[in-house]
Amino acid sequence: MVMVMRWAGVTPEQYDTVRDAAGWEETAPEGAQVHVAWFDGQGLNVTDVWESEQAFQAFFAARLFPAVEKAGITGEPESEFCPLHRRFITPGVSGAA
Numbered sequence: 512m513v514m515v516m517r518w519a520g521v522t523p524e525q526y527d528t529v530r531d532a533a534g535w536e537e538t539a540p541e542g543a544q545v546h547v548a549w550f551d552g553q554g555l556n557v558t559d560v561w562e563s564e565q566a567f568q569a570f571f572a573a574r575l576f577p578a579v580e581k582a583g584i585t586g587e588p589e590s591e592f593c594p595l596h597r598r599f600i601t602p603g604v605s606g607a608a
Contacts, residue, residue: 513595514559514567518588521555525582532578540574542566545598555588564592 526548530536535543542562549556561567 512561512564512567513593514557514561514564514590515593516557516559516588516590517553517555518557518584518586519554520586521584523550525584526550526555528582529575529578529584532581533574535570535574540566540570543570545600560595560598567592 535546543559543566544562545558545560547558559567
Protein backbone atom coordinates (compact mmCIF):
# COMPACT_ATOMS: atom_id res chain seq x y z
CA MET A 512 0.00 0.00 0.00
CA VAL A 513 1.34 3.46 -0.90
CA MET A 514 0.61 6.32 1.47
CA VAL A 515 1.04 9.89 0.21
CA MET A 516 0.83 12.68 2.78
CA ARG A 517 1.07 16.47 2.63
CA TRP A 518 1.12 18.36 5.92
CA ALA A 519 1.03 22.12 5.47
CA GLY A 520 3.15 24.20 7.80
CA VAL A 521 5.30 21.37 9.19
CA THR A 522 8.97 22.37 9.38
CA PRO A 523 12.10 20.23 9.01
CA GLU A 524 12.81 20.80 12.71
CA GLN A 525 9.37 19.49 13.68
CA TYR A 526 9.82 16.48 11.39
CA ASP A 527 13.18 15.71 13.04
CA THR A 528 11.59 15.99 16.51
CA VAL A 529 8.85 13.55 15.47
CA ARG A 530 11.37 11.17 13.86
CA ASP A 531 13.49 11.12 17.01
CA ALA A 532 10.51 10.68 19.37
CA ALA A 533 8.80 7.97 17.29
CA GLY A 534 12.13 6.22 16.65
CA TRP A 535 11.16 4.63 13.34
CA GLU A 536 14.75 4.53 12.11
CA GLU A 537 15.95 2.75 15.27
CA THR A 538 12.98 0.36 15.52
CA ALA A 539 11.15 -0.07 12.24
CA PRO A 540 7.36 -0.09 12.57
CA GLU A 541 5.61 -3.38 11.86
CA GLY A 542 4.54 -3.36 8.23
CA ALA A 543 6.66 -0.38 7.12
CA GLN A 544 8.71 -0.90 3.96
CA VAL A 545 9.88 2.45 2.53
CA HIS A 546 9.75 6.07 3.74
CA VAL A 547 10.79 9.23 1.89
CA ALA A 548 10.18 12.79 3.05
CA TRP A 549 10.83 16.24 1.58
CA PHE A 550 9.79 19.85 2.03
CA ASP A 551 8.46 22.44 -0.35
CA GLY A 552 7.06 25.94 0.17
CA GLN A 553 3.90 24.50 1.72
CA GLY A 554 5.39 22.09 4.26
CA LEU A 555 6.07 18.37 4.64
CA ASN A 556 5.56 15.75 1.91
CA VAL A 557 5.83 12.02 2.62
CA THR A 558 5.57 8.92 0.47
CA ASP A 559 5.58 5.58 2.28
CA VAL A 560 5.10 1.96 1.33
CA TRP A 561 3.30 -0.18 3.94
CA GLU A 562 2.05 -3.76 4.05
CA SER A 563 -1.43 -2.34 4.63
CA GLU A 564 -3.29 0.80 5.63
CA GLN A 565 -4.05 -0.92 8.95
CA ALA A 566 -0.30 -1.29 9.63
CA PHE A 567 0.16 2.46 9.16
CA GLN A 568 -2.87 3.26 11.34
CA ALA A 569 -1.48 1.07 14.14
CA PHE A 570 1.89 2.86 13.93
CA PHE A 571 0.15 6.24 13.85
CA ALA A 572 -1.90 5.50 16.97
CA ALA A 573 0.88 3.93 19.02
CA ARG A 574 3.95 5.96 18.08
CA LEU A 575 3.43 8.72 15.54
CA PHE A 576 0.52 10.63 17.07
CA PRO A 577 2.18 11.01 20.49
CA ALA A 578 5.36 12.26 18.76
CA VAL A 579 3.36 14.73 16.63
CA GLU A 580 1.76 16.14 19.78
CA LYS A 581 5.18 16.41 21.46
CA ALA A 582 6.50 18.40 18.47
CA GLY A 583 3.59 20.85 18.73
CA ILE A 584 2.33 20.16 15.22
CA THR A 585 -1.22 21.34 14.66
CA GLY A 586 -3.79 20.71 11.97
CA GLU A 587 -4.15 17.49 10.07
CA PRO A 588 -2.39 16.12 7.02
CA GLU A 589 -3.96 15.35 3.68
CA SER A 590 -3.39 11.62 3.20
CA GLU A 591 -4.19 9.14 0.48
CA PHE A 592 -3.71 5.36 0.36
CA CYS A 593 -3.38 3.61 -2.99
CA PRO A 594 -2.63 0.01 -3.94
CA LEU A 595 1.02 -0.57 -4.81
CA HIS A 596 1.53 -1.68 -8.39
CA ARG A 597 5.31 -2.12 -8.40
CA ARG A 598 8.27 -1.35 -6.18
CA PHE A 599 11.90 -1.16 -7.34
CA ILE A 600 14.89 -0.44 -5.14
CA THR A 601 18.23 -0.04 -6.86
CA PRO A 602 20.72 -2.72 -5.78
CA GLY A 603 23.15 -1.33 -3.23
CA VAL A 604 20.77 1.32 -1.86
CA SER A 605 19.98 0.89 1.82
CA GLY A 606 19.69 2.75 5.08
CA ALA A 607 18.69 6.26 6.00
CA ALA A 608 20.13 9.34 4.41
